Amino acid sequence: MSGISAARVWQKCGYSVTIYEASDQIGGQWNMTYPGVRLQNTAPQYQFSDFPWPFTPDRHPTGEQVLKYMHAAVAAYGIEVKLNHKVTQMVKQDIGWQLTFENGMQGDFAYVMIATGQYPGGDKKHKPRFENIDSYRGEVVTNINSKEVFKDKHVAVVGFGKTALDFAAWSGAVAQSTQHIFRTPRWTIPDHLLGIDYTRPFFSRFGSDMMPSWCHSSLIQNLLHKKLTFVVKSFWGFIATLFQYQHRKDAKLGTLDPSVLDLVFPPKSQFVPDLRSASAVAPNHYYEYVAHQRIIPYRGEVASFFEHGLILSDGQKIEADMVCICCGNEAPTYGFLPETYAQYLRVHGGPSLYRHQIDPRIPDLGFAGYNHGFMHIALCEMGTLWQIAAHQKDLQLPSETEMLASAQRVSQWKIAHSSYESTFNIAVSTRYQQHLDILLQDLGISQWRKLPNVPAEIFARYDPTDYKGVVEEYLAKSAKRKAKGQVKHVMPVDA
Template sequence: METKQICVIGAGISGLVTTKTFLEEGYNVTVFEKQKGLGGVWEQSRTYPGLTTQNTGDTYSFSDYPMPASYPEWPTAEDMRNYLNSYAQNFGVLERIRFQTEVTNVSRKTGEQPRWVVTIRVKDGNGDETREEKHEFDFVLVCNGTFSIPKLPSLPGREEFVASGGQIMHSTEFNDASIIEGKRVVVVGFGKSACDIATLGANIAKKSSLVFRKPMWKVPRFFLGLVNLKYILLTRFSEAWFPYRQMGRVEKLLHTLGKPLVWAFWRTNEMLIRLQFGLDSCGMLPEQPMNQVNCTISIAPPDFFKYVHSGKIQAIKTSIAKFIPDGVELANGQQLQADVVIFGTGFTQELPFLEEEYRRQIIDEDGNFNLYRYLIHPNIPQMGFVGYNSSFYSQLTSEVGAWWLLEYVKGNLLLPSPSAMYQEMVADIDWMKTQYHSVVARATCITSFSLRYTEQLMEDMGANNQLGVWKGISQIMMPVDLSLYHKLRQELKSQRLK
């Protein structure tokens, strides 16, 4: 068999594990990465001071490459970069990456040998001049991620504010603490980055304000100051309390006859958090119950709520109406003086480089992504997506997704008909709309069912899900043991060789 030419777009977590997976099977892989370094969200130019992972390191590593024991429990952005660099070097991925190379167009070339034509814009060593190149590939793996295009609101008065010396940036552009040192900073948003930066501002800025539309559930690193969140949230047991479109018998029982139990489980968790953080007294009690949110739960930075209560962080529930020469005017009419305004307002999910005909099939009119198993589109040949299944275990869902795509490329998967795949895709989005009253993150987030999802992928690949993942009560109650997935993969490989 002729070695297939594989293109991987992006060298973040998804791109690295996908490249490694295909390299191991003898494919010729080229990776295009527009930044200077690898790591995606962890790349140096995109990370803010004090950034750490949301997960503990032991639940945020690849299944066959544990993080060094010397790392802190919540690794820093620098730790993550070092880990990912080490992974890329160890598995021969690094020499496959072309840095400072942006993919500008991916279009289909028809004919006897249909292939993908990938147009790239390459920067020179200084990042000044660019040249364009075109390359052909048999298969394209899109790993640019759902956190690659910053979302910045367009507000009036911007020019006047900047002209008077003000600075405006997205959280991904804030990578030097001195930018806010001794300054008046206004942070917009309530996600992880917004709360992290507002907390940093409380320590080093002249004044730190947080403007947010609505509070979202935050969880502590240690519940009641004692129990590590991984024992509460990162287990197969905790996932069972979220409903799922395709539940097993025990889960169906839990979410029908056991509904009062499910209700009590979530209200107990909410009560613990309300008490620990004093949510009621600081006006930060979310409107939606915890079990109605999917991808908006994040870790509270240590001291965040303490600073809100003491006033070190001035938290205001509203939005910015416009910029004024020395700050911002809020929708409630209040004016805030500011030197720096930082938007922790998330990201836009898009595929700007993909040929329009295909882009329209993947992204519907509401902006939602329609992918079977969050990995392929039935009508788009020779293309896969990794990282469009974002979760608390992004490294695991990307890794198992890459294995699934490898089996797909090799023709080892018994897939349903295209019409059956379409039905599945529609059912997934309809279920999200019913369960969460909206489609979160453009249907690219699976936080509430990520472990069940990986089980589904393993079953598609022919692994009996009793092969070793959930044997025994301890594995259901304890934080996910990633090495089990490595064992499962080895068993799958040996099955293929028989």
């Protein structure tokens, strides 16, 4: 999805653009993920700004529906896509890059964008090397090919991210037993909150302005987070209480003591830090199955395996026929880049990029989707337009030293204020609105996409269609600046 978003923006700006895909079909992670997976986001918040869904998808589209939409978009846009073209080497030239592909072909390009995604699919998952794992007689998996693999088995699921929660919920429906092991529970998002679509509070400026961030894109945000912090704290405390209420309601407790869910509820102090890229919408029935003991939760750490299951750090043994290890993703390694450049990107948390777009030490190279967040496609489109402006020298960037320092400040803020995730550097997560605003400010485009309707600007949900026409606005303003011999300077803030 990131690659298509980026290609469309380059195309609209008058460039000849080609997508090179390593596999035999488009779709990236959507071709490699587990069956039954659904988009965490809702369909209106996950579409190209100028190409609405040409069919009616589910509220949370299935993987198959997302792939169908991507194929339709590529056809409608007329983007050239070359399949079975895995990049094996990139060589820097005086202008641009020479790419070599696994099939032996080569090509020269003025600019390259890496759009390989934040989440490796298939078996490219982080799999810790647990002690005595070779002695285990059961099956260890990081991915599945059907929900039926859990049927009538004794299953242990390790982790508390989206994949772990999906696997635990699916297993809870059909397995003989399901044990869910995690070190720390995370806050999950109810699909509906008191009957209200969760995207309404999270995708309006009223909600996003309340989000603590490494950057603030308006006077109101600065006021809230510097002078009125008690308002922000009270707001998120109230939302956390609503989340707990909704999860308990969804658990169908009846006469059960609410404390049956205590093991899977984190403290309220952890609420805002958990609103990160890996934030998961609660799967259907997860809390219900925990409450009614179809899923047995354990707070603990896996110390080792034995022939029939797992041993936790407190010595407790958990027997299982199948162990699902859901411990996140490995950061990309960029083996196709010259080592001189690849070493800059192989850092803790993934590449630390200026504006989440570029490493200033690597010329003519950018990244699509490394500003991953709640409105991913709009983030990709606006990030690509920012890169085009920089590539065309229409945008005056700071010095290399300052850009690296800015990227480092953002990285350190995330470490200090967000719950850990392995690829924290390549996401803006719930700070999507602040990030989008500053990208537009850099480009000289109004961030207020719903004005002059003030109530809508504050309380209505933003979605990618609000950014339809931004490319055309930029091109018109850029032409005027060039006619006057002017360039636009980036805003003196981190983003």
